[in-house]
Amino acid sequence: MDTALIAQKPRPVLKWAGGKGQLLPDLLKRVPDDFDVYHEPFIGGGALFFELAAQGRLRKAYISDVNQALIDVYLALRDDLNEVVSLLKEHQHRHSESYYYRIRARKSSTLTLTERAARVIYLNHTCYNGLYRENQSGEFNVPFGRYKNPTICDEMNLHTVSEVLKKADISCRPFGATLEKARENDFVYFDPPYDPVSTTSNFTSYHKNGFGSKDQADLRCVYTELARRNVKVMLSNSDTPFIRQLYDSYFIIQVYASRAINSKANGRGKIAELIVCSYAP
Numbered sequence: 001m002d003t004a005l006i007a008q009k010p011r012p013v014l015k016w017a018g019g020k021g022q023l024l025p026d027l028l029k030r031v032p033d034d035f036d037v038y039h040e041p042f043i044g045g046g047a048l049f050f051e052l053a054a055q056g057r058l059r060k061a062y063i064s065d066v067n068q069a070l071i072d073v074y075l076a077l078r079d080d081l082n083e084v085v086s087l088l089k090e091h092q093h094r095h096s097e098s099y100y101y102r103i104r105a106r107k108s109s110t111l112t113l114t115e116r117a118a119r120v121i122y123l124n125h126t127c128y129n130g131l132y133r134e135n136q137s138g139e140f141n142v143p144f145g146r147y148k149n150p151t152i153c154d155e156m157n158l159h160t161v162s163e164v165l166k167k168a169d170i171s172c173r174p175f176g177a178t179l180e181k182a183r184e185n186d187f188v189y190f191d192p193p194y195d196p197v198s199t200t201s202n203f204t205s206y207h208k209n210g211f212g213s214k215d216q217a218d219l220r221c222v223y224t225e226l227a228r229r230n231v232k233v234m235l236s237n238s239d240t241p242f243i244r245q246l247y248d249s250y251f252i253i254q255v256y257a258s259r260a261i262n263s264k265a266n267g268r269g270k271i272a273e274l275i276v277c278s279y280a281p
């Protein structure tokens with residue numbers, strides 16, 4: 001491969017609700033200096049994963065998520081980059097509002113892995129607000145976004161990302177599977193859908209099944225078991241009494257981030273979030 005194409009720093013390929021771009025400096029400060037394998041079971045756009053890769057801190061990684069469309073993107077970029085790039089170039093060439101709706105209407109089940117991946121990247125970069133949202137039947141339902149010149153195929157970044165993904169075991173599975181994979185001195189970063197600050201405030205529709213209090217409590221059990229096995233565990237979540245209570249025996253750090261995912265005015269502005277470490281951060 002042309003080394004010029006992989007010389008740059010990898011950046012997330014997808015804009016993702018709850019993306020950790022903003023919180024990165026706060027998270028990086030708390031990443032352990034030394035660890036064996038990296039695990040990120042709520043990978044989403046993978047802001048921390050790509051940053052750690054850029055810093056040369058990843059030897060091997062397990063990344064996963066329950067969103068199959070997202071996982072397909074990473075699998076296709078890792079295993080069939082050239083085909084994804086060529087499909088994206090075609091989307092870029094034909095891009096228009098009516099073309100967007102034609103591509104959106106395509107049923108994932110009728111497409112190949114690379115076609116599905118290119119479709120998700122294309123829609124993610126051209127849809128309104130640039131985020132991934134599914135309706136009750138699991139279909140992508142975001143309207144067309146009026147961008148002047150959306151970047152649909154950033155070939156250089158896709159090459160770099162593909163190289164980074166070659167270090168990763170990528171799969172579609174729930175977070176509990178981390179218990180089977182993580183070993184002593186591995187590092188696990190959990191970034192689950194956030195516990196709602198109020199009942200109406202949060203974006204929770206990454207996946208048609210949602211993520212409720214029972215899931216947060218189950219996650220705490222997984223966190224505790226990993227910590228007991230001397231796996232280094234870090235988690236981010238919203239600053240709510242429930243989350244503080246769940247993790248009260250660990251190191252809790254309060255940080256501030258601005259949220260723009262909620263269109264209501266009171267959902268914007270700086271809000272407190274928590275980073276919870278199982279080790280002295």
Ligand SMILES: C[S@@+](CC[C@H](N)C(=O)[O-])C[C@H]1O[C@@H](n2cnc3c(N)ncnc32)[C@H](O)[C@@H]1O
Pocket residue numbers: 016017018019020021041042043044045046047048064065066067173174175176191192193194206207210211215
């Ligand atoms: C806050 S986002 C992660 C954002 C990511 N850190 C980033 O920088 O873009 C939460 C992710 O959890 C995934 N998710 C929801 N329920 C899950 C579950 N039970 N197991 C694994 N992943 C799940 C969602 O699909 C979503 O991608």
